[in-house]
Amino acid sequence: MILRGTAQPIVADSVFGDSHGLEIHTVAAGSARGAAEKGEVIPWDMVRAVEGQSGGTGLAEFLEIGEDLWRARIRIERGDAALAQAELAKHWSRFRDADGPTAALVAEGLLRCALSAGDLRAAADPWLACLRHRGMGIASRFPTLPPAIDASNGLLPELSPFMPASRRAELIGACESAKASGESGEVARSIVRIAKGVRISAPSGVPGSGPELGLESGNDPAKESSPALRALGLLEDIASAADVRSLDKAVGSFDRAFEEPPSYLSAWRIAAIGTCRARIARTAPVVAGAAASDRAGALGRAALEFLAVPASGLDRTGLVDAYALEEAASLLRESGDESSAAQLAVLAEQKLQDITHSSGR
Known part of the structure; x- marks a missing residue:
């Protein structure tokens, strides 16, 4: 077996190829890479050729795919995501x-291409796949x-649940149409709920549950095991708090969980408070x-x-x-301050134009 970027072949007793990559069962010591561990999986973009007997079907097809993926990886590394x-x-x-390192390359590669083009819809599906790979311990390619x-935590700063109209x-649409399950699916649904402003309802017959009634998302075992779900759950608690007291409690929970949050998450926190x-x-009742x-x-x-x-x-x-x-412009317009609202609306439009210009969309 010959890897890309190496002249010395790897000698194996047998190999098995599938969508994960090329699995080496044994390797003779003394090769350029030394003795590889039994069961090591090499992604297809790293494999240039395989000679001799091997297990699996469609090996030639995977080698052709590997050449495409190798070419794509090199282009992204050189800054040419469009090609x-x-x-x-x-x-x-x-x-x-x-699953596996080959699938991880395709997902992260497509994510990087989408981000380079400023295409949020195209970014969602590969990002959720990257989140799944991350949960399996697969490193970035x-x-x-x-x-x-x-x-x-696996979150994507560009896919904020706080989006302009x-x-x-x-x-x-991107999150709802993404084919994600498990943690990735829950992350997508959480983003959709926050973006839509949907509040989690208390289960029927269970008083005092739901974030607006004091249940902290940080206490959910599923969210405790997922950093992404935990962060989104705490933001959801803030955005959906029913009153000022509940809001203060939710903000306190977030601040205890993230003493030094990354900048994008701090921005999301402030946006959640404003929401x-x-x-x-x-919705405050009118007092006589x-x-x-x-x-x-x-x-x-x-x-x-x-x-x-x-x-x-x-x-x-x-x-x-x-x-x-x-x-903010909408709130000021409702308050009767049309002049300030108009100024903020202009700033918002300028911000969107800057984003469009920078992404080339």
């Missing part, structure tokens, strides 16, 4: 639900490049004798919560900033 996308896309159906996803349907404050201000200025003041204070997002400088994607500016 790599077509090579990866034609093999996505084969590797979409597969692009170790020399900056991480595409958060190494601490023009991108929200795209995000929701909750806006809903509370809009209260002046109209009281409601206007509450709406204005909620708008200030949103403006803390762009003021923080934490959002590197620009999408959460745009969301916050749009929401």
